[in-house]
Amino acid sequence: MILLVPADVIHAARVDEHFAAEADAARAAGMDVALVDHDALTRPDDADEAVRHVRARGEAVYRGWMLRSDQYAAFDQALRRRNVTLRTSAEQYRRAHELPCWYSELSDMTPRSVWTTGNDRTAFDRALRELRSGPAVLRDYTKSMKHYWHEAAFIPEVDDADGAWRVANRFQELRGEDMTGGFVVRRFENFRSAEVRTWWVDGRCQLIGPHPDTPEDMPATELDPIVVGHAIARLGLPFVTADFALRADGVWRLVELGDGQVSDRPKTIRPEALITILHNGFRG
Template sequence: MGSILLKKKPTIHFLFSSDPLNFRKVDSDYLEEYTYASKNYDCALFSLERFEEGKSFIFGDSIQGITIYRGWMLSVDEYRRLYVELLSKGIYLINTPEEYERYHHLPNWYQSFEGETFESFWSTSDKLEDIEKKVGDKQGAFIVKDYVKSRKHEWYDACYIDNIANQVNFREIVTNFVKRQGSQFVGGIVLRKYEKLNYIGFHDKSGMPIAEEYRIFVYAGEILIIGDYWNGNTDGYLSSSETAWIRSIVQKVNSNFVTIDVARKEDGSLILMEFGDGQVSGLQELGEKEFYAAFAPLLSI
């Protein structure tokens, strides 16, 4: 299965996660999205539980053709199996399994964007000794995560390493991270160099420092919508040159639907934080109405 990059903008449908206890209802966390999407698009429901049990798993509107999944994060294996099963029903998820994995796992996209993001290196296991071998004589602050997720809301004891050369602190933070990820750990241990950002406050529950950050949804090679990660403002504080820089990143994306997170550094410049598959990326503070309205100019409805 190779990439199928959209050149024309076809009619699309949406597939939402269903309620685990009632597969004919949308998951409550996606109710607002489903409400707005269903006003203009055919929307079906996907039951992961029934899919895993080998039972019928698609409910709601009858859909065929290009479809965007909006639901809980799937492992690469789960996504691949779902993609193949849906193909047999005439449903084509917007991203192939290869595209999903490319922007879901950091090591797969890092080399193409190395100059625009934080210095990073990684292991291929959850073993402390494997990542220790790669640290070498590096010093300074780093963030620990796996191929997909960090534990940023446990900033001080399972995410932020004050000095990677301090072996006691390094081992404690990495060990905490791996242990707390448990069965959700994906791929290997990733260490990303910490750079000072333009901090705007602290998270009211976790105490994690919050920076000026933006989430960009990209659809078929075009910016769909940009939102302030923490405040939801779609007017934004990005200059024309900064938007041009973001577009230069978009031009190198090899997937139909992704998210790009960028943040402002302490010196005022922007840096690429993360990529994500657009189907399993949250809206953060973007409004559901604005998000689904943004598709209209790009689609045949």
């Protein structure tokens, strides 16, 4: 198994500092480690340049910065030309990475969501009407702007179309060229705990820890992965994360599903723990 990690943007022969500890743990576990140029991966037609330093051959897993689904597909193809196969295919990456691709399978455990296929006002208003009334949270297919909660994420009342559109405009402004797919409007649910990030390899929960935004904060109530395991396994995805939070009524709710390759590791989870589940899980 090869671990692919981003190179440092200034010192191209070094691992990006954010992933250096995972690279060290992978080498210690006997894995090959290869550097890729993340900036090149984000540029059209530069995927082959991005992977030119990958010398090993065989199956690989990526641990790096987020890529759009089309960028990941180009990454996948460039590696195949070098006889390297990503453990997560381009189609599997999209299914984990973009909410409309996983929502139908997990809709019972996550807030009701509607989305558009573009960013025009007419489609946005139609999505609001589908939720009828009440508060909502705005995002696109891959990301919210929750750190700009009141100006670009939270919609106090979907019946207030003009107010909601102001939030949508600010969201578009902040996301810029990174906006993916269209608007996703999700029913607001009142959570009473910090989020828990769970890590799944081939449909099995292998690691449970805090969310990177709250690395020191784990809810007093433990999440039982068996309760949600069947639904996650049914997706058939090799490496994903699923973030859960306790709703005010004490029910665990899925906040987000993501591809594990581009999900951040909280500082309170040792890099060796993550590398171990990848090395052992994929090898088995």
